[in-house]
Amino acid sequence: MISDAFIEAGHLLVRLDADLMEILILxxxxxxxxxxxxxxxxxxVGAVLAMNAFPxxxxxxxxxxxxxxxxPVVVGLLVYLMLSRxxxxxxxxLLYTPTAMVIAQLVLITPIIGALSCQVIEDLHxxxxxxxxxxxxxxxxxxCAYLWDARYSLMTTILAGFGRAIxxxxxxxxxxxxxxxxTRVMTTAIALETxxxxxxxxxxxxxxxxxxxxxxxxxxxxxxxxxKRMGYV
Amino acid sequence: MSNKQxxxxxxxxxxxxxxxxxxxxKLLLTDLNCCLTGKGVTLIMGPNGAxxxxxxxxxxxxxxxxxxxxxxxxxxLCPEVRLTQAMVFQQPVLLRRSVEAxxxxxxxxxxSNDTVEDLxxxxxxxxxxxxxARRLSGGxxxxxxxxxxxxCAPRIxxxxxxxxxxxxxxxxxxxxxxxxxxxxxxxxxxxxxxIGQAKRLAEDVVFLHRGQITEHTPAARFFINPxxxxxxxxxxxxxVL
Numbered sequence: 508m509i510s511d512a513f514i515e516a517g518h519l520l521v522r523l524d525a526d527l528m529e530i531l532i533l534x535x536x537x538x539x540x541x542x543x544x545x546x547x548x549x550x551x552v553g554a555v556l557a558m559n560a561f562p563x564x565x566x567x568x569x570x571x572x573x574x575x576x577x578x579p580v581v582v583g584l585l586v587y588l589m590l591s592r593x594x595x596x597x598x599x600x601l602l603y604t605p606t607a608m609v610i611a612q613l614v615l616i617t618p619i620i621g622a623l624s625c626q627v628i629e630d631l632h633x634x635x636x637x638x639x640x641x642x643x644x645x646x647x648x649x650x651c652a653y654l655w656d657a658r659y660s661l662m663t664t665i666l667a668g669f670g671r672a673i674x675x676x677x678x679x680x681x682x683x684x685x686x687x688x689x690t691r692v693m694t695t696a697i698a699l700e701t702x703x704x705x706x707x708x709x710x711x712x713x714x715x716x717x718x719x720x721x722x723x724x725x726x727x728x729x730x731x732x733x734x735k736r737m738g739y740v
Numbered sequence: 741m742s743n744k745q746x747x748x749x750x751x752x753x754x755x756x757x758x759x760x761x762x763x764x765x766k767l768l769l770t771d772l773n774c775c776l777t778g779k780g781v782t783l784i785m786g787p788n789g790a791x792x793x794x795x796x797x798x799x800x801x802x803x804x805x806x807x808x809x810x811x812x813x814x815x816x817l818c819p820e821v822r823l824t825q826a827m828v829f830q831q832p833v834l835l836r837r838s839v840e841a842x843x844x845x846x847x848x849x850x851x852s853n854d855t856v857e858d859l860x861x862x863x864x865x866x867x868x869x870x871x872x873a874r875r876l877s878g879g880x881x882x883x884x885x886x887x888x889x890x891x892c893a894p895r896i897x898x899x900x901x902x903x904x905x906x907x908x909x910x911x912x913x914x915x916x917x918x919x920x921x922x923x924x925x926x927x928x929x930x931x932x933x934x935i936g937q938a939k940r941l942a943e944d945v946v947f948l949h950r951g952q953i954t955e956h957t958p959a960a961r962f963f964i965n966p967x968x969x970x971x972x973x974x975x976x977x978x979x980v981l
Contacts, residue, residue, distance in 0.1 A: 634833060635833060635835075637797075637802055637829065637833070638829065638833040640801075640802055641800060641802065641825075641826065641827045642826075642846065642849065642851070642888075642892070643819070643822065643823060643849075643851075644849065645849075648849070652835065652845070655837075656835055656836040656837065657836075737836075737872040737874075737875070738836070738872045738873075738874030738875045739836040739872065739874070
């Protein structure tokens with residue numbers, strides 16, 4: 508019965524079931540690491556594309572925007588081919604490890620961070636450029652000013668990336684293999700437990716995932732409200 | 741190091757020689773020639789679309805012009821000369837920060853000998869120091885923009901309609917700051933449509949019409965007896981297209 512599954516899911520959550528917590532912690536770790544690396548890569552890429560005019564810039568921006576819509580299973584397949592024993596990076600032995608899952612999520616969310624931060628910084632660049640040139644602001648100072656003044660919008664971008672990473676299933680199940688106590692994360696566990704008919708575990712994980720999504724959205728909303736109140740957007 | 745120490749040679753006269761400016765194939769400034777020799781406030785007037793803001797941007801080096809077309813004290817416009825200038829735009833571009841952080845951004849560039857507190861006091865914004873700059877009133881925003889410009893201790897101050905859409909009290913405060921800068925020896929180039937303001941502040945007037953300078957006259961003479969028909973029509977309240 509579905510109601511029994513809900514009650515059991517509640518029990519699992521209340522007693523902080525060890526398996527559930529292990530899955531939650533691994534999910535958070537994988538998503539946080541991939542998000543951190545994608546911010547380190549994506550923000551500078553976005554800033555460079557936003558602030559510089561060079562041949563091929565429009566193509567680069569178009570490609571980056573298109574990459575935001577990468578199908579996760581295709582990314583999973585490509586990363587699998589790269590990391591599989593016969594692939595170019597097979598020697599590293601990363602397939603079916605959390606590192607492989609980080610790589611897959613990285614491929615998925617870096618374009619999101621890069622493209623959205625490019626748009627945010629480009630808007631600011633158009634607004635500030637003449638004034639900064641007037642004050643002869645050095646380029647590095649200008650970049651820092653853009654990143655700081657766009658902090659609210661960039662935080663929203665980063666949280667969007669985290670939302671995508673934590674809720675992703677297609678790519679991580681291919682490269683992670685959904686191995687118990689090793690590469691099982693919330694989304695892959697939900698898929699497996701549902702197929703097994705273990706609805707309580709799936710529901711408990713679903714509730715956590717949904718709660719995370721709600722928290723992320725609430726933080727985004729809070730940041731936007733704060734930014735509007737201060738006149739920063 | 742202040743900008744007054746950076747370039748020591750005289751910046752006057754400001755000369756514009758055969759300046760043409762085309763944007764996307766359209767000629768917007770045509771054969772501009774003038775020589776601004778006097779100190780004080782030079783007013784740039786003319787109907788909308790005459791090219792006033794473009795001229796100001798050219799003088800500030802924000803728009804590229806052929807070498808030698810614009811000179812300051814005989815020296816072509818170069819980065820060192822630009823550092824002696826500051827410009828305030830019609831729509832003040834304020835950073836998404838507090839009032840004092842906007843000023844600190846400039847003082848941190850090393851272009852000011854003044855402290856943030858001094859600058860705030862100078863423009864009467866001490867009590868608003870912690871407020872978000874973009875939540876100030878229009879007049880306060882423009883005063884903040886002017887404070888940032890004055891923080892650079894400019895020898896030439898370029899002002900693009902700094903009092904447009906402001907109430908009389910705000911206009912008065914801005915004009916007091918302009919007069920203060922002028923009295924300290926700063927050459928001011930001011931764009932304004934406000935004839936009353938022009939009469940109060942200007943030593944000479946450059947009148948532009950359709951991308952050309954139709955006259956450059958001392959203010960006292962300009963308001964009584966303008967030499968160009970466009971200026972005469974403009975002053976008499978006719979619509980000049």
